[in-house]
Amino acid sequence: MNVVPVVDQIIERNGGKVSEVYYVACGGSLVDMYVSDFFVRTESTGVTSGWYTANEFVHATPKRLSPTSVVVLCSHSGNTPETVAAAALAREAGAQTVGLTYNKEAKLLDESDYSFVYEWGDETRVHNNPMAIMLDLTVNLIDKLEGYPHIEAFRKGMAIIDTVVANAEKQVEPRTKEFASKYQDETMFYVLASGASYGHAYGFSICSLMEMQWLDAAPIHSGEFFHGPFEVTDEDTPFIVAKGLGRTRALDDRVLEFLGKYAKKVEVVDAKELGLDLIDDAVNEYFNPILFYSVLSKYRYALSVVRDHDLDVRRYMGKVAY
Incomplete structure (x- = not known):
C-alpha cells in the first residue's frame, strides 16, 4: 500500500x-x-x-x-x-x-x-x-x-521483506516440528527479546501461547533478564529467545551466554540466521518483528498440531460477557 x-x-x-x-x-x-x-x-x-x-x-x-x-x-x-x-x-x-x-x-x-x-x-x-x-x-x-538518513535503505528493505520472510518460513519448518514434539507437554514458557523485537516477545506470549494455546507464558525484555527474572533459570524451564539484528543484539547474546551455562531447554530464533541481514544494517532492526511474527506463527501452529488444540478455539473470547 x-x-x-x-x-x-x-x-x-x-x-x-x-x-x-x-x-x-x-x-x-x-x-x-x-x-x-x-x-x-x-x-x-x-x-x-x-x-x-x-x-x-x-x-x-x-x-x-x-x-x-x-x-x-x-x-x-x-x-x-x-x-x-x-x-x-x-x-x-x-x-x-x-x-x-x-x-x-x-x-x-x-x-x-x-x-x-x-x-x-x-x-x-x-x-x-x-x-x-x-x-x-x-x-x-x-x-x-x-529527514531520515536511511529512508532509501528502509524502502529497499520493504521491497524485499516478503522474500526474506518466505525463505525463513521454509527454513524453520523442520525446526518448528522438532520444537513442538520436544515441548508439547510444557505448561510454561518464558519468551525473551529486545529492541524493536520486544513487542513480539509480548505478543507471542499473550496471543500465541496464552490466548491460542491456553498455556502460561511471560515476556521478558533481554535487558531486564538479569534484574530479577534470571533467578527462575534451571534445566527444566523452557526459554524462547528471539535474537534480533541491530543495536540491541548484544543484550540477547548476553542472555544466551547465561542460558548456555544454566539452562537446557532453550529455543533460539535468530534473525541473522534466517536471512534478515540481506537488509541494510542501518535499518534491519526495524524488520526484526515482521520476520519474527511470521516465523513464530509457524512455531505456534506446529505446537497446536501436536497438542491437538486448534488455534481458533476460545473459552471466553467472544463467548461470554466481559
Whole structure:
C-alpha cells in the first residue's frame, strides 16, 4: 500500500506540525504497533510517541493529545469497542486519526480521518499486513517532517521483506516440528527479546501461547533478564529467545551466554540466521518483528498440531460477557 499520500495529507493539515504520534489498539493489533513506537522513540528528534492499550487511552488520556497529535489505531475486526471509543475521543480532541482494519464495514473507519483496509491470509505478502503498513507510515512521516538518513535503505528493505520472510518460513519448518514434539507437554514458557523485537516477545506470549494455546507464558525484555527474572533459570524451564539484528543484539547474546551455562531447554530464533541481514544494517532492526511474527506463527501452529488444540478455539473470547 502507498502510505505517502496519507503522510502528505497529515503534514499539510497542520502546516507541517506534528508533535506526537500515539499508537492505540488492543491485543495483537497493539503488538503490531510496537516497532513503530520504537522507531519514533529512537530516531525522531522532534516528535514524541506513546504506545497505549485502547481502554487505558480512553480512561487515562494523555494531556498532550491535541490537534497536532496523530493517533494511529488498529483493529482486525474494526469493531473492537475500546479501540473505536479511543478513535472517537481522539477526533473530539482535534487529533488526526489513522485507522487500520481488515473489515471494509468497520465502525473504526467511521472515526478515522485516513484509513487502510489491509490484506490478511496471504503469508507471502507481509508488506501489506498492518505491522508493515504502520511502520512504513511512521518512517515516511518522520522522514517528511525532519529527514531520515536511511529512508532509501528502509524502502529497499520493504521491497524485499516478503522474500526474506518466505525463505525463513521454509527454513524453520523442520525446526518448528522438532520444537513442538520436544515441548508439547510444557505448561510454561518464558519468551525473551529486545529492541524493536520486544513487542513480539509480548505478543507471542499473550496471543500465541496464552490466548491460542491456553498455556502460561511471560515476556521478558533481554535487558531486564538479569534484574530479577534470571533467578527462575534451571534445566527444566523452557526459554524462547528471539535474537534480533541491530543495536540491541548484544543484550540477547548476553542472555544466551547465561542460558548456555544454566539452562537446557532453550529455543533460539535468530534473525541473522534466517536471512534478515540481506537488509541494510542501518535499518534491519526495524524488520526484526515482521520476520519474527511470521516465523513464530509457524512455531505456534506446529505446537497446536501436536497438542491437538486448534488455534481458533476460545473459552471466553467472544463467548461470554466481559
